[in-house]
Amino acid sequence: MEFSIKGMLNPLLALQQAGKRPHTIQFPFEEKKVAERYRGLHFNDIEACIGCGTCSTICQNEAIDMVEIHPGDSESAKPGDSGLRPRVDNGRCCWCALCVEVCPTGSLSLTSHYNYVSEDPDSFLWTPGVSNPEGRKELSFVSDTSHSLLDYARVPMRELEGKERIKSFAEVVLGYADEEAQKEAARCIGCSICTEVCPVHMHIPEYISAIEHGNNEDAIRIIYDNNPIGETCGKVCTRRCEEVCPLGARGEAIAIRWLKRYATEKAENADMIREIVNPEIKPPNGKKVGIIGAGPSGLTVAYYLALRGFDVTIYEAKAKAGGMIMYGIPKYRLPLDSLDKQVEYMQSIGVKIHFNTKVGEQISFSEIEKNHDAVFIGIGYEVPYTIGIDGENLENSIQAVNFLRDINADKHVDIGSRVAVIGGGNVAIDAARVSRRLGAEVTILYRRREEDMPADWEEIEGAKQEGVIIKTQAIPLNVVDDGSGRVKGIRYGNARMVTDEKGGRPRPELIEGDEHVLELDTIIGAIGQEADYSFIPEDLKEKIGFKSGRILTNEWQQTSVPHIFAGGDIVNRTADAISAVADGYKAVKGIEQFVFGK
Amino acid sequence: MREKETTLYLGPQHPGITGNMMVKLKVTGDTIVRAETHVGYLHRGFEKLMEVRNWMQVFPIVCRICVPEPDPNEENLARAIETLEGREVPERAQYIRVMVLELARLASYLLWFGGQSGSAGLYTMPQWSVGDRDYILDLFEELTGGRVYHMYIWAGGVRRDLPEGFADRVLRVMDYLEKRLKHYDNLMLDNSIFQKRAQGVGVIDREKALDWGIVGPPLRGCGFKHDVRIDDPYLVYDKLKFEVPTETGCDVWARALVRRREFEQSISIIRQVMEKMPGGDFYNKVPNPLHWKVPAGDVYVKTESARGEFGYYVVSDGSDKPRRVHVRGPAYVHGITLLEHLLQGANLADVSFIMNSLGTCPPEMER
Numbered sequence: 001m002e003f004s005i006k007g008m009l010n011p012l013l014a015l016q017q018a019g020k021r022p023h024t025i026q027f028p029f030e031e032k033k034v035a036e037r038y039r040g041l042h043f044n045d046i047e048a049c050i051g052c053g054t055c056s057t058i059c060q061n062e063a064i065d066m067v068e069i070h071p072g073d074s075e076s077a078k079p080g081d082s083g084l085r086p087r088v089d090n091g092r093c094c095w096c097a098l099c100v101e102v103c104p105t106g107s108l109s110l111t112s113h114y115n116y117v118s119e120d121p122d123s124f125l126w127t128p129g130v131s132n133p134e135g136r137k138e139l140s141f142v143s144d145t146s147h148s149l150l151d152y153a154r155v156p157m158r159e160l161e162g163k164e165r166i167k168s169f170a171e172v173v174l175g176y177a178d179e180e181a182q183k184e185a186a187r188c189i190g191c192s193i194c195t196e197v198c199p200v201h202m203h204i205p206e207y208i209s210a211i212e213h214g215n216n217e218d219a220i221r222i223i224y225d226n227n228p229i230g231e232t233c234g235k236v237c238t239r240r241c242e243e244v245c246p247l248g249a250r251g252e253a254i255a256i257r258w259l260k261r262y263a264t265e266k267a268e269n270a271d272m273i274r275e276i277v278n279p280e281i282k283p284p285n286g287k288k289v290g291i292i293g294a295g296p297s298g299l300t301v302a303y304y305l306a307l308r309g310f311d312v313t314i315y316e317a318k319a320k321a322g323g324m325i326m327y328g329i330p331k332y333r334l335p336l337d338s339l340d341k342q343v344e345y346m347q348s349i350g351v352k353i354h355f356n357t358k359v360g361e362q363i364s365f366s367e368i369e370k371n372h373d374a375v376f377i378g379i380g381y382e383v384p385y386t387i388g389i390d391g392e393n394l395e396n397s398i399q400a401v402n403f404l405r406d407i408n409a410d411k412h413v414d415i416g417s418r419v420a421v422i423g424g425g426n427v428a429i430d431a432a433r434v435s436r437r438l439g440a441e442v443t444i445l446y447r448r449r450e451e452d453m454p455a456d457w458e459e460i461e462g463a464k465q466e467g468v469i470i471k472t473q474a475i476p477l478n479v480v481d482d483g484s485g486r487v488k489g490i491r492y493g494n495a496r497m498v499t500d501e502k503g504g505r506p507r508p509e510l511i512e513g514d515e516h517v518l519e520l521d522t523i524i525g526a527i528g529q530e531a532d533y534s535f536i537p538e539d540l541k542e543k544i545g546f547k548s549g550r551i552l553t554n555e556w557q558q559t560s561v562p563h564i565f566a567g568g569d570i571v572n573r574t575a576d577a578i579s580a581v582a583d584g585y586k587a588v589k590g591i592e593q594f595v596f597g598k
Numbered sequence: 599m600r601e602k603e604t605t606l607y608l609g610p611q612h613p614g615i616t617g618n619m620m621v622k623l624k625v626t627g628d629t630i631v632r633a634e635t636h637v638g639y640l641h642r643g644f645e646k647l648m649e650v651r652n653w654m655q656v657f658p659i660v661c662r663i664c665v666p667e668p669d670p671n672e673e674n675l676a677r678a679i680e681t682l683e684g685r686e687v688p689e690r691a692q693y694i695r696v697m698v699l700e701l702a703r704l705a706s707y708l709l710w711f712g713g714q715s716g717s718a719g720l721y722t723m724p725q726w727s728v729g730d731r732d733y734i735l736d737l738f739e740e741l742t743g744g745r746v747y748h749m750y751i752w753a754g755g756v757r758r759d760l761p762e763g764f765a766d767r768v769l770r771v772m773d774y775l776e777k778r779l780k781h782y783d784n785l786m787l788d789n790s791i792f793q794k795r796a797q798g799v800g801v802i803d804r805e806k807a808l809d810w811g812i813v814g815p816p817l818r819g820c821g822f823k824h825d826v827r828i829d830d831p832y833l834v835y836d837k838l839k840f841e842v843p844t845e846t847g848c849d850v851w852a853r854a855l856v857r858r859r860e861f862e863q864s865i866s867i868i869r870q871v872m873e874k875m876p877g878g879d880f881y882n883k884v885p886n887p888l889h890w891k892v893p894a895g896d897v898y899v900k901t902e903s904a905r906g907e908f909g910y911y912v913v914s915d916g917s918d919k920p921r922r923v924h925v926r927g928p929a930y931v932h933g934i935t936l937l938e939h940l941l942q943g944a945n946l947a948d949v950s951f952i953m954n955s956l957g958t959c960p961p962e963m964e965r
Contacts, residue, residue, distance in 0.1 A: 007790030
């Protein structure tokens with residue numbers, strides 16, 4: 001082609017652009033204003049972060065590792081906090097912000113800060129939030145639950161309606177179907193924070209993963225690895241694990257307890273448990289261990305020692321095994337056949353239980369001591385505290401633990417049509433809900449506020465759904481007599497909450513003159529229990545250390561008398577089944593070490 | 599005097615090379631006798647990296663396969679996974695994806711404007727077009743949080759919804775770019791010197807174009823009306839009106855004209871998208887990324903990138919990681935077979951010029 005004049009002159013039109021404003025920004029005199037969702041350097045809210053490490057897991061550049069921010073200071077880490085925090089290698093990071101999208105607590109964000117220059121390569125390792133506290137003011141790409149890749153909503157558990165429930169002692173919780181359980185299990189991020197706080201350190205992420213993939217038998221084996229009453233815990237555990245689940249920070253925790261319930265229920269009877277768990281039972285080692293009390297701690301000791309080849313005998317005062325989980329927990333929470341199945345399985349692997357054998361009556365403590373290489377005491381807290389008010393000894397003023405025990409033993413208890421339960425713990429709620437099932441109008445009187453109640457929030461909700469009235473900040477003053485030695489009502493005073501000068505929780509203070517009488521047929525006291533140590537000979541009692549009614553032990557549950565071990569409520573204050581199992585599990589190791597002189 | 603054959607190495611460090619690659623040239627005088635493409639400078643191995651990462655972790659990798667135009671990679675991966683899973687993508691997300699892909703095409707062509715004229719010694723043009731490209735990058739920054747690597751299109755939809763008032767800002771940039779095109783023409787395409795340099799250079803044998811698997815503007819510059827958006831429509835391209843321009847010259851000039859006309863088509867597509875943008879969800883959430891498994895199977899998906907048909911062959915064995923992700927970029931043919939062929943007998947000064955007209959991109963050759 002030929003050169004045209006026009007084609008030669010056209011480029012000169014570019015001169016029109018002279019004098020126009022340049023595109024560029026005159027950095028550093030002029031700062032670039034970045035977009036609202038700019039993905040710059042990280043910031044981590046150190047207080048909100050719990051160190052679950054999900055950011056580190058998802059990072060495909062392996063740019064994030066978890067480091068201790070206060071090395072050597074494990075004390076300051078609160079429960080449910082690993083004490084670790086993410087450290088970002090800005091030399092590897094690609095600012096994809098997947099870490100932000102999977103952060104369960106929402107503590108991790110990217111900021112608008114994009115410019116960092118240093119000669120020192122090590123300085124590119126940042127612990128966001130520690131290295132750049134000023135980042136808090138520069139947040140740009142932030143996590144929120146609507147954008148998060150995690151699922152914050154729990155698969156709802158199907159339950160009987162409140163009105164249906166009070167007609168019988170049928171189990172309230174109906175359980176997950178397969179798809180529901182798998183869906184719930186799939187929400188887990190596998191961080192193991194739950195394992196840390198579980199007293200037994202159950203392998204929670206592992207069995208949840210097995211459930212997710214439909215491997216329920218694997219899940220059962222994993223559960224039985226360190227908890228022989230997994231099904232019980234699946235129904236009634238106090239589940240501290242769920243309190244620390246990172247998903248709970250902004251949504252609903254994984255239903256760890258219900259998933260355990262789902263898996264363990266797949267083994268419908270003792271034979272099936274035996275077949276699935278198929279435990280290795282070591283040949284007899286000739287050592288004998290006597291266990292007093294067939295509660296959760298005693299059963300745990302018995303089960304794992306029996307597997308290790310010990311000759312194990314449990315002495316149980318009552319007609320059935322389980323202790324408080326048998327006689328203290330109402331059957332609508334833990335049905336009898338479920339517990340029977342678990343105990344039967346333990347018996348099948350060699351655990352011997354002598355029922356109706358109260359130590360101190362049918363057999364003496366010294367005899368047990370004499371016949372065994374070691375003794376484990378797990379008698380629980382069965383003797384109720386009295387409320388300490390006038391008229392408490394009237395005929396139909398009863399104690400919750402006795403009431404629950406009688407009901408669970410199928411005895412008839414006449415409570416009339418109006419009942420008041422005094423207390424705010426799980427036992428109080430159980431007594432109230434059982435009373436509802438016996439057809440009574442129930443009021444719970446509790447000294448403090450509802451949020452102060454030690455009972456499980458789900459139990460409190462359940463009680464309300466069933467029509468239990470909870471009267472808080474109500475202090476019982478005395479029981480009103482009807483003149484014939486029976487209860488007519490209870491006089492109580494309303495209280496206001498006052499701050500505790502010593503820094504403790506707020507305490508109730510009676511409002512003068514604000515007194516009322518509640519007319520009733522029965523009063524049920526549920527303010528706590530203690531242990532009955534009368535079977536232990538006096539000279540031995542002096543050698544065993546006690547503190548505030550509890551036996552002192554070392555980390556292996558060994559008392560100051562070397563061959564005597566103890567666990568459960570008589571040792572630890574948490575007073576729940578899972579802590580008792582934990583004690584039992586530790587005692588197994590302790591007894592083994594003691595017997596073999598390790 | 600008979601001239602001696604000399605070996606020259608263009609790249610990997612050379613202002614005229616496209617990315618980290620090298621062309622080994624045997625020249626006699628300034629005429630090329632033989633050319634060989636050499637890659638191996640990226641040291642990345644994207645495809646292998648993807649096999650050891652879970653499905654979610656793969657997502658931030660793919661954009662890095664193409665710096666100037668990362669979005670077709672993201673869209674391909676997302677669509678492959680969605681096809682394997684049978685996952686629905688909300689309509690709004692599909693429109694947003696088209697917008698992103700076309701914005702990326704414009705940004706990529708703006709870089710091409712710069713590269714094509716810069717390699718002809720016309721240095722004003724790169725200043726302009728790279729500057730104008732930043733207005734598109736501003737839009738990307740606002741939409742995705744990143745200017746170059748957007749990490750925005752992922753399985754199930756897109757990562758965030760459009761920010762408030764975003765459509766207005768997109769349309770404003772479109773109006774601006776449309777005006778700028780006239781200036782570009784004055785400086786570049788209506789410039790006799792550029793025309794002289796481009797016409798009759800890097801001529802592709804029309805008969806062989808299809809056999810060799812040439813795609814995109816180089817193929818359309820040979821008169822073939824081939825465009826995945828029309829031939830095998832994906833997303834909502836079948837609901838949009840646009841032309842597929844072709845030229846018949848088979849040379850650098852024909853390819854330049856094709857791109858110039860496509861630039862206008864993309865502006866038109868973006869305007870239609872902004873007008874038709876439906877409401878509703880922008881994301882159909884995938885399962886927990888730590889446990890996400892994609893059903894076993896294999897799938898080939900393709901998009902029309904600025905350089906031509908861009909495909910992903912994705913194989914899943916049903917696990918939480920891809921078994922295989924094969925990236926099929928146009929540069930694999932354009933940068934090796936075609937480039938080596940076209941350079942034979944070409945002038946040394948035209949090497950970068952021809953490379954730019956083909957859209958060679960080393961990560962597509964060295965995956």
